[in-house]
Amino acid sequence: MQLGFLVDLHLCMGCKGCEIACKVENEVPLSTWRLRVKYVDVGTFPETKRTFTPLRCNHCENAPCERICPVSALHYLENGIVNIDKERCIGCSGCVMACPYGAIYIDPLTQTADKCTYCAHRVASSMMPACVVACPVQANIFGDLDDPTSNISKYIQVHQGGVQVRKPEKGTNPHHYYVGGGNATLNPLASHRVDGHSLFTKITTLPVGGHH
Amino acid sequence: MAAHEILAATNAVVTLDVALPGIVWPWLVTVNMWAKSIGTGVIFMLFILLRTHPESVKNLRFLTAAVAFVFINIFLLFTLADLHQPLRMWHIFFHSHMTSSITVGAWMATIFLGLLTLLAFFGFKKNDTAYDKLLLWVTLLAIPVTLYTAGLMAQCTARELWQMPTESAQMILAALLAGSATMILMGGNKLSYEAKQSLGVILGLSALMAFIIYMSEYIFGPMKAEEVAAILEYIKGDGPYTVMFWLGQWMTFILPMLLIVLSRTSKSESILKLAAVLALVGLAIVKHVWLIIPQLLPMS
Numbered sequence: 001m002q003l004g005f006l007v008d009l010h011l012c013m014g015c016k017g018c019e020i021a022c023k024v025e026n027e028v029p030l031s032t033w034r035l036r037v038k039y040v041d042v043g044t045f046p047e048t049k050r051t052f053t054p055l056r057c058n059h060c061e062n063a064p065c066e067r068i069c070p071v072s073a074l075h076y077l078e079n080g081i082v083n084i085d086k087e088r089c090i091g092c093s094g095c096v097m098a099c100p101y102g103a104i105y106i107d108p109l110t111q112t113a114d115k116c117t118y119c120a121h122r123v124a125s126s127m128m129p130a131c132v133v134a135c136p137v138q139a140n141i142f143g144d145l146d147d148p149t150s151n152i153s154k155y156i157q158v159h160q161g162g163v164q165v166r167k168p169e170k171g172t173n174p175h176h177y178y179v180g181g182g183n184a185t186l187n188p189l190a191s192h193r194v195d196g197h198s199l200f201t202k203i204t205t206l207p208v209g210g211h212h
Numbered sequence: 213m214a215a216h217e218i219l220a221a222t223n224a225v226v227t228l229d230v231a232l233p234g235i236v237w238p239w240l241v242t243v244n245m246w247a248k249s250i251g252t253g254v255i256f257m258l259f260i261l262l263r264t265h266p267e268s269v270k271n272l273r274f275l276t277a278a279v280a281f282v283f284i285n286i287f288l289l290f291t292l293a294d295l296h297q298p299l300r301m302w303h304i305f306f307h308s309h310m311t312s313s314i315t316v317g318a319w320m321a322t323i324f325l326g327l328l329t330l331l332a333f334f335g336f337k338k339n340d341t342a343y344d345k346l347l348l349w350v351t352l353l354a355i356p357v358t359l360y361t362a363g364l365m366a367q368c369t370a371r372e373l374w375q376m377p378t379e380s381a382q383m384i385l386a387a388l389l390a391g392s393a394t395m396i397l398m399g400g401n402k403l404s405y406e407a408k409q410s411l412g413v414i415l416g417l418s419a420l421m422a423f424i425i426y427m428s429e430y431i432f433g434p435m436k437a438e439e440v441a442a443i444l445e446y447i448k449g450d451g452p453y454t455v456m457f458w459l460g461q462w463m464t465f466i467l468p469m470l471l472i473v474l475s476r477t478s479k480s481e482s483i484l485k486l487a488a489v490l491a492l493v494g495l496a497i498v499k500h501v502w503l504i505i506p507q508l509l510p511m512s
Binding site: 038042043055067090092190192 | 225226227229236237294296297303307311314364367369438512
């Protein structure tokens, strides 16, 4: 079994339902995200369009985070998920630095590395990841890549030419795919990042624990 | 050269993304590399001087081992301080994952520290025969100990500025530069002028070679990968680290090279010591800039 994810960006409308579901399911602290939706505005007024790209751990076949982890806190499960053992993590941040997708962070509450696990605890109970359940348009497709009859395999077969992964040149072989992506959405260096021109800029400065 | 062409036709602007993780490996890691360069570098220098100027350096055996011991402890202390869970450090030894440069480095540094302790003991007891036999093995182990950080940086996928061939050369050169500079300063009256001049040559040549590698990456790096081009933008033009980068290059490499030439023509030890101080201080700046700028790159 090789579990994988596919996001159809044609369908995603940026509602952030997946982001919230993930936060709730996994008790992700303020100021950190296992899954987030990036907005990229494309075009010049009045011909503009907003694109939405859900970003999470790519569960690479050749995962740099697993390789650099000194204590095997990051490890592969038999179903292909790159899982993390927070009790074993020493917080060296090597995985944060090694991940080419910026998908790993240091949990400010536990002071250990954390990331999307494809909801491994739910999958172990034969449930879908929380983000898949929450998506109102079924843009998140999850399943077994080794099973040609699974939804994800069928989707890949139908959209063959349009299936992409992020940074394929890094040789990580991600098990996270996109349909309908473009350079502006999948390549972080293909879009401007202007200080002070982001929506909800102050969300990044919320203190952990907040003010009650 | 532009880091990446953002097409006018798309005019793509990120309007919402979470905060970048920021600086994950801070100045603590800079101190780690700086102290390790000194700790391993003085061992290299002692090994060379015992063969080229044995009479001059014979009274520096204990002092060198003690200085290496102190700086390797500083290196390990700052490595520990950089961990978010320092009390779990023992996991490295009991749950070792040997594909990680961190694990390999931790094991080697621990063995290196053990051997250094023994070396200092032999030096204190003035048992030169045992000391010199052990020094060979300590010197050999110092090579991978000083190199492992290059492996760690090379394992950081997408931080394309850090390539193993260049980083390993830079780590060895940093050890030679820091070791020779430290030896010049701590040699005092015990070290002959000729021995100090030899150390000056090592310092000058390692500065020259390191400078050539940095300039090669500065000029030609952007032609190889868009990540390198984007990262080097932070030290070009009005980049946030431009001043610090060039301050480091001048202090560590250019000025020491000039001062060493001047010290040889004027036979001045004071100028040589000034070159050594500049190189040691500058090395921390150079290492810091090279550590920080790849971390500024957006990964998402």
